[in-house]
Amino acid sequence: MTWSKDALVLLLAGGVGSRLNILVKKRAKPAVPFAGIYRIIDFSLSNVMVSGLTKVGVLTQYKPLSLMSHLGTGEAWDFTGRSRGVKILPPRTGEKDSDWYQGTADAVRRNMDYLRNNPAREVLILSGDHIYNMDFDAVIDYHRSKGADVTVGMMVVPESEIHHFGAGITDEDNRIIDWEEKPKVARTNLASMGIYVFDYAYLLRTLARNRDEVDFGMHILPHAIKCDNVFAYPFSGYWRDVGTIQAYWQANMDVLNPESGISIPHWQVRTNVEAEGRPADRPPARFGANVVLKNSLISAGSNIQGTVINSVLSPGIVVEKGAVVKDSIVFADCIIRKGSMVDLAILDKRVEVGAEAVIGEGGNCDFANRVYPSHLFSGITLLGKEARVPARMSIGRNCIIDCNVTADHLPAAGLADGESIFLPEK
Amino acid sequence: MTLAMILAGGRVGELNALTYYRPKSAVPFGGFGRVIDFALSNLMNSGIERVAILSQYRSYSLINHLGTGAAWDMTGRYRRISILPPFQGSDETDWYRGSADAVFKNLDFVKYQKPERILILSGDHIYRMNYQDLIDYHQMKDADVTFACIKVEAQEAHRFGVAAIDDEDGEIGGKVSDYWEKPEQPQSNWASLTVLCFKPDVLYRVLKENQHEGSFEFGRDIIPKMIGDGLRVYGYKFSGYWGYTRTVEEYWRSSMDMLGDNPDIDLEKWGFRTNLDHLGIRDFQPLITGEECSVANSLIYNGCTVEGTVKNSILFPGVHVGKGAIVENSVVFFNNIIGKGCRLNKVVSDVNNNYGAESSVGGRSGCMPGRVTVVGWDNAVPAGYRIEEGAMIYPGIGEGNWPDIVKEGEVIR
Numbered sequence: 001m002t003w004s005k006d007a008l009v010l011l012l013a014g015g016v017g018s019r020l021n022i023l024v025k026k027r028a029k030p031a032v033p034f035a036g037i038y039r040i041i042d043f044s045l046s047n048v049m050v051s052g053l054t055k056v057g058v059l060t061q062y063k064p065l066s067l068m069s070h071l072g073t074g075e076a077w078d079f080t081g082r083s084r085g086v087k088i089l090p091p092r093t094g095e096k097d098s099d100w101y102q103g104t105a106d107a108v109r110r111n112m113d114y115l116r117n118n119p120a121r122e123v124l125i126l127s128g129d130h131i132y133n134m135d136f137d138a139v140i141d142y143h144r145s146k147g148a149d150v151t152v153g154m155m156v157v158p159e160s161e162i163h164h165f166g167a168g169i170t171d172e173d174n175r176i177i178d179w180e181e182k183p184k185v186a187r188t189n190l191a192s193m194g195i196y197v198f199d200y201a202y203l204l205r206t207l208a209r210n211r212d213e214v215d216f217g218m219h220i221l222p223h224a225i226k227c228d229n230v231f232a233y234p235f236s237g238y239w240r241d242v243g244t245i246q247a248y249w250q251a252n253m254d255v256l257n258p259e260s261g262i263s264i265p266h267w268q269v270r271t272n273v274e275a276e277g278r279p280a281d282r283p284p285a286r287f288g289a290n291v292v293l294k295n296s297l298i299s300a301g302s303n304i305q306g307t308v309i310n311s312v313l314s315p316g317i318v319v320e321k322g323a324v325v326k327d328s329i330v331f332a333d334c335i336i337r338k339g340s341m342v343d344l345a346i347l348d349k350r351v352e353v354g355a356e357a358v359i360g361e362g363g364n365c366d367f368a369n370r371v372y373p374s375h376l377f378s379g380i381t382l383l384g385k386e387a388r389v390p391a392r393m394s395i396g397r398n399c400i401i402d403c404n405v406t407a408d409h410l411p412a413a414g415l416a417d418g419e420s421i422f423l424p425e426k
Numbered sequence: 427m428t429l430a431m432i433l434a435g436g437r438v439g440e441l442n443a444l445t446y447y448r449p450k451s452a453v454p455f456g457g458f459g460r461v462i463d464f465a466l467s468n469l470m471n472s473g474i475e476r477v478a479i480l481s482q483y484r485s486y487s488l489i490n491h492l493g494t495g496a497a498w499d500m501t502g503r504y505r506r507i508s509i510l511p512p513f514q515g516s517d518e519t520d521w522y523r524g525s526a527d528a529v530f531k532n533l534d535f536v537k538y539q540k541p542e543r544i545l546i547l548s549g550d551h552i553y554r555m556n557y558q559d560l561i562d563y564h565q566m567k568d569a570d571v572t573f574a575c576i577k578v579e580a581q582e583a584h585r586f587g588v589a590a591i592d593d594e595d596g597e598i599g600g601k602v603s604d605y606w607e608k609p610e611q612p613q614s615n616w617a618s619l620t621v622l623c624f625k626p627d628v629l630y631r632v633l634k635e636n637q638h639e640g641s642f643e644f645g646r647d648i649i650p651k652m653i654g655d656g657l658r659v660y661g662y663k664f665s666g667y668w669g670y671t672r673t674v675e676e677y678w679r680s681s682m683d684m685l686g687d688n689p690d691i692d693l694e695k696w697g698f699r700t701n702l703d704h705l706g707i708r709d710f711q712p713l714i715t716g717e718e719c720s721v722a723n724s725l726i727y728n729g730c731t732v733e734g735t736v737k738n739s740i741l742f743p744g745v746h747v748g749k750g751a752i753v754e755n756s757v758v759f760f761n762n763i764i765g766k767g768c769r770l771n772k773v774v775s776d777v778n779n780n781y782g783a784e785s786s787v788g789g790r791s792g793c794m795p796g797r798v799t800v801v802g803w804d805n806a807v808p809a810g811y812r813i814e815e816g817a818m819i820y821p822g823i824g825e826g827n828w829p830d831i832v833k834e835g836e837v838i839r
Contacts, residue, residue, distance in 0.1 A: 036712035037728070076708075256714070264711040273708040281497075281702070283693035284457030284727035284740070285713060293721050293732075299712040300458070300728050301694065313712070 008120040013128035014061030022384040027066040030128030035255045036299040038271045041128035046269045049077040051136035054084040076272035103215035109207045125196040132239035133267040143197040149228040153195030155235045159186040166192035166217040176230045181217045252312045345381040354391035361394045367418035369398045429541035434549035435482035440673045443802030448487035451549035457725040457740045459700035462549040470498040472557040475505040480528040497701035524642030530633040548620035552669030554696045560662045570628040570657040574621040574664045586617035587645040591661035602659040607646040678798045710743045775801045782809030789815045
């Protein structure tokens with residue numbers, strides 16, 4: 001058995017991310033587009049690449065097609081070569097297992113054969129859900145220098161947020177001495193980022209111990225903290241779980257703000273431009289004679305004739321004359337027709353906004369979405385993949401228009417603040 | 427099976443500083459591609475899957491650009507691009523002495539492919555053509571050679587190879603009865619586009635016979651000889667857009683043809699492809715526009731940051747336009763930094779140039795200058811510096827080698 005000097009990486013990319021609502025209706029959360037040409041998972045994959053790690057297993061479960069096509073051969077992240085590789089690890093039935101993954105540790109345990117076939121000194125377990133830049137090589141060095149069995153990437157968050165996270169209490173040596181998963185009462189502000197380095201043999205032993213331990217945060221870590229050596233790797237810098245519409249929108253806007261801490265060029269974020277019919281073969285963005293541009297990100301293949309302010313545009317967007325796109329995120333190949341207005345909205349792929357239609361009508365953002373008040377409450381309106389809003393229609397704030405909705409499904413009066421249109425599941 | 431051979435070796439002196447380190451076919455064009463991408467994209471869109479590139483001058487830029495050929499879907503079991511550089515053999519020791527000689531020297535390669543037709547193309551033109559239409563016409567006429575021609579202005583005809591084509595098939599094409607290469611007194615305004623389809627056996631024979639002559643060009647030598655020998659020579663009449671890049675002015679004009687509401691060249695509609703691996707084009711983030719930028723009638727690719735003004739211009743990946751800078755009527759290649767308050771008007775700027783703050787290059791701001799100013803690559807124009815219009819700056823003028831000012835039309839080496 002040869003031991004790779006590098007750590008083996010397992011990327012957990014199976015999460016539904018249901019708070020992203022219709023953005024995850026047809027794709028897993030890691031495959032949600034971000035910052036024009038990227039997808040959320042690109043940040044984790046690029047961190048792996050830049051850290052010099054070369055072997056990655058991607059655990060998928062929920063709607064994996066978009067993700068699989070995005071990963072392709074892995075060449076975009078330099079994962080092709082004799083000893084390199086990215087493998088998609090879908091759930092499968094075996095002699096003993098036939099269920100879907102019950103949790104993070106369960107997902108890794110069900111891929112024990114992949115682990116055994118790829119021996120390494122450490123196993124780095126990541127989620128594909130976060131926007132951040134981290135040097136995993138430094139984390140692994142730290143793990144070794146501490147003689148840890150497990151090292152957990154952790155960062156300071158506001159105490160009011162700690163109930164979303166695994167919370168760790170550390171001693172002066174950064175040894176984790178106590179752990180609470182999603183505590184209701186904050187005793188610490190040190191939150192787990194869902195990034196774990198395990199000693200290879202330790203991980204195999206631990207997973208073999210008890211099949212009821214299905215989650216790293218809930219089961220594996222508390223046990224390990226009691227009995228073994230668990231250290232916190234303190235991270236400071238930009239890190240966002242873009243699992244809510246609000247956080248997702250804000251992180252996209254952060255790309256436009258040089259002070260925010262996101263820097264895609266410096267982070268060397270890479271994406272697979274060849275997925276889905278080579279979208280980045282598109283020619284340069286074309287700008288008409290009377291455009292107004294301000295503080296925006298615009299991808300190749302777009303044709304801008306109107307106004308774009310504080311917005312993030314994916315490839316192939318058409319903004320016709322007199323149309324205004326403001327404070328919005330627009331996915332690939334949307335058409336914003338003449339004289340229309342898109343204000344504080346997220347438009348999934350191939351949405352068409354008819355001439356003189358308004359998305360985000362009125363200045364009142366206080367009526368949360370009636371169906372999903374916890375998803376949409378800050379004024380953002382969501383338009384699903386291939387939705388079509390007819391000419392001159394008015395759509396309010398905090399609205400949801402499902403994928404494939406057309407004029408036939410929409411009331412002629414449009415949608416008031418907080419209203420939604422959903423199509424029945426086929 | 428059609429074998430396509432692209433003549434991509436030429437340097438073409440008139441592009442001067444732009445072809446100092448690269449053949450003309452590798453000159454950047456269109457905001458992210460290269461001139462040769464037009465021929466390659468046409469081949470891909472015409473379904474021609476075997477391609478050879480004849481390259482001689484500074485070919486590494488071209489070799490990098492072609493990569494595996496995957497960008498044009500030319501990798502696969504039966505699909506490929508081969509690069510054919512000059513070589514030494516037991517008989518051959520020379521450089522390519524001309525376009526016909528380049529093909530002759532590679533006839534072993536050509537014959538091995540057993541092509542049914544050989545399509546010979548220049549890699550230097552900006553156009554969209556379905557070669558299959560020309561091939562169909564060639565087959566229909568059972569021609570020995572068929573070449574594409576376009577009608578040019580009578581006063582321009584002397585700059586081209588021109589053919590006397592009859593109206594045998596009306597607007598589609600006709601028999602060629604005469605051909606003159608760059609005639610002083612043109613007797614026709616059908617200019618050859620250097621797109622020629624040959625019957626292989628005929629090509630092998632005429633190339634062999636041509637070896638006894640002193641000149642080895644398809645236009646000047648092969649076509650007139652074939653007409654003289656009474657072979658079946660046909661002209662295919664092409665009526666689409668055709669852009670030239672032979673001179674700096676032509677290059678600039680063809681680039682400007684991409685702008686406007688209804689551009690002559692719409693890369694999206696044309697199905698244009700380039701190799702995104704070259705210079706890491708695919709790794710650039712999308713365009714970032716600043717708080718106070720102004721953009722009008724321009725093409726801007728990913729990787730640019732615009733904080734100033736860009737109008738009637740084309741920016742390749744990685745161009746940074748600083749605050750208060752005005753770039754107009756210009757073509758700026760990869761990775762230029764245009765400092766605060768700079769002025770560029772009617773400039774073609776090669777890769778990796780850095781314009782110091784408040785420097786001014788080309789015509790005065792706001793008017794349309796007469797002549798193009800060219801700045802070759804790897805130049806750092808000092809802050810506050812003035813380069814007047816029509817000047818030609820060669821690559822890599824070192825710090826301290828700049829005169830006080832570059833006067834109108836001056837050449838700096």
